[in-house]
Amino acid sequence: MTLDPHFPQMADALNPAVMGPLLRWVLNMPGITPGHVECCIGEKRHKPGKSLVIAYRLNAQSDPIHQSRYVTGRLCPPGTEGREFEWALSKRPDLAAGALTFLHEPAMLIWAFPYDPKLIHLPALLAAESIKNRIGEQDLTGDDRVLAVESDVLHYLAERSCMIRYRVSLGGADETRLLYAKNYADDSGRDVFAVMQQLSSQFAWGAKALAYDLQTRTLWQAHVPGRTLCWADLQTAEALAERIGQCAAAFHACKIDTAQRFNQSDVTEGLLATVRLAEQTRPELAERIESAVAALLVDELNLPKPAVATLHHDLKLNNFLVDGDKLGLIDMDCVCLGDPMADLASLIGNFYLHGLREGDSVEQVHPLVKQLVRSYMAHSVHALSLPALRWQVAAALIHEVTRRSLRQMDDLRIAHIQSYLALSENYLALSRHPTGFNDVLI
Structure with missing residues (x-):
């Protein structure tokens, strides 16, 4: 369990057995007995020493009543929850009764969906x-x-x-x-x-x-017809990784006018932020992460000048939509201009994330990554430097995969961090070679 001295109550806040009865009481779910309430913890966002936001879902069944309720908890330093409640309420005097409340133990503000401190509409x-x-x-x-x-x-x-x-x-x-x-x-x-x-x-x-x-x-x-991809699709659908590579290449070929940029300096800052986060939350991993980042930053100086392309900047399996032989992308919130190798590397990192989480070995993911990259190279309008792409993959496995795993306190992802780091080290070593066997990535 990650510890944060700013929030000593976080263990209770992350325990469904503790939070289920408390949230049932706060939400006043009528006709539901305590034994029929299941408390599930979803998205978690942790900034050590600053904030911890936790999404809860309560599933309740007591015939003939079935209820699902969503709640957001924002932890407070113990003893400040009353003041923070009054301050939050002063900003939203129009709130309905029960929309916002607080708990003394564990100290937190409770927002009952659909009420939200920032999504006011x-x-x-x-x-x-x-x-x-x-x-x-x-x-x-x-x-x-x-x-x-x-x-x-x-x-x-x-x-x-x-x-x-x-x-x-x-x-x-x-x-x-x-x-x-x-x-x-x-x-x-x-x-x-x-x-x-x-x-x-x-x-x-x-x-x-x-x-x-x-x-x-x-x-x-x-409405766009289709369904989002999952790892099982890649395991069973022939040539799907190739179609994903072609889709990514087509997106990178688009021309847009936007002020949004993702630069190499953002990658650097993400790497350094991962080191700081590990020092605060997982000191047992900090030394290895710091060593890997230091090696990446030394080799970063040798990267070629990147191309500039339209980046999706959130390339992950569940943002690909498939409908028969059609494959497209959704969730355009992060689209910007930048190095297409960084975007492709992010997608490769997501392949490893899903594969390991679903029980596959690194060796089982490698062939799908090769198919993805070969297809991308065949369809891309941008030249692809294998050493530069390998470096970006090594970096993405740290500043995206590892950092998000730590920030979201996802135990299933955290269990594989040593594998992410070993992969990163392997890709960095390969990036120092001008070509690979048959010019494949790994």
């Missing part, structure tokens, strides 16, 4: 009458009158964003249309909308933006 976006009017005002259904709307929350990231799917019943025809809305904590969705508009004519199959609602900070998107 979320309750209205999930209220049937309110959203029915909003859809009409945004002219998202043409001349068809909106009769009814049903909503499903697809992904909620506390204090950051929420993706909602709407089933819209339209007048004038027996028709139901699917619309998607991503609500943001700030105005970043406006820039995402501008980028998606530029991509729509160049990248044939992917997320499509319809409108951006500045008042509610909401990006509206059209």
Whole structure:
């Protein structure tokens, strides 16, 4: 268990057996007995000495009642929870009763979904009458009158964003249309909308933006058929890794105008941040991570000047959408300009992350990585330097895979950190050779 002197209560906050009864009491779930409540802990975001935000889901069953409730807990230094509660409440005097409360033990603020400290428009976006009017005002259904709307929350990231799917019943025809809305904590969705508009004519199959609602900070998107990829698909579908490589190359060939950049200096800062994080949370790993980062920074000086391309900057399996022979990308929040090798390296790191987490060995992941890179090389408009790509993979295994594992306190991922580090060291050693056997990556 990671320890943080700033939050000595974090062990209890991360224990479902402790939090389940407390959250059931806070939420006042009627008709549910304690033995019928399952408390699940989801996304965790930890900044040592600064903050810890934990997403909880309570699943309750007591015939004929079934309830699922989402809660966000933000830990407070013990003794400050009352003051922080009053301060948070002063900023949101319009909150409904029970939307925000606090616990003395463990000391934390509790936000009951759909209330969120930063997603202030979320309750209205999930209220049937309110959203029915909003859809009409945004002219998202043409001349068809909106009769009814049903909503499903697809992904909620506390204090950051929420993706909602709407089933819209339209007048004038027996028709139901699917619309998607991503609500943001700030105005970043406006820039995402501008980028998606530029991509729509160049990248044939992917997320499509319809409108951006500045008042509610909401990006509206059209339905794209298909399902997101998982590791089992790569294990069973022949040539899927090759199709992923072709898709990534096609995305990198797009031309966009944006101020957003991901530079080599950002990679460097990510590496150094991983060292600091390990020192604070996993001192038993800190020395090895520091040594690996030091070696990377020495060799960084020899990297060739990178190309500049359109980066997805969040290339991971569940952001690829497959529908038969079509393969595309969703979640364009992080699209920017930068080195395509860094983007491809991020995807390779995600292959190893999924493979190891699903029980495959490193040797079983290598062939899929080779297929990915060979396909990318065959379809890319950008020259690919194998030594530079190997360096970027070595770096991504630390500043992305390892750092996120530590920050999210994901025990399943943390269990493989030694393997990530060994892989990083191997890729760095290979990067010092101009070519590999048959010019393959690994």
